[in-house]
Amino acid sequence: MNKIFITAVLALGSLSAFAQEESTAVEAAATEAAATQDDFSEVSADELPEAVTAAVAKNYPTASIDKAYVNEAKQFKLEVSLEDGTAGTLYADENGNWIEM
Structure with a gap:
């Protein structure tokens, strides 16, 4: 047993x-x-394609881009803040199309 x-x-x-x-x-x-x-490298906001900055200005007119990152697929990760104090992260391709990650 x-x-x-x-x-x-x-x-x-x-x-x-x-x-x-x-x-x-x-x-x-x-x-x-x-x-x-999350294989993104930081870039300056000046290095962003015009299509990306235009998309931010159009869809989020009160947003400012605090930090920007790019990966090898030319996808951009944008850390933005709005005038009301809220902040978030947006993802866009090089043509200014929003993508979900």
Whole structure:
């Protein structure tokens, strides 16, 4: 009876160790995906394409661009603030089309 109990404990212990390894692998993959998705380099607002600044001015007339970033796909991440004190992040392609990230 004692051997059955020990075998059961060992079996459960190995299953939870396997689940822990799998969970860690999933977390690592999620972290890597987030890092890849946010592969933007900071640029000055002067370097933004006219289409992007025009889209901000048209859709958010009270917004000011605080920081701007670009990735290899020529997608722009814009940190903006409005006159009422609210702030947010917008994403646009080089043609001034809004994209969701």
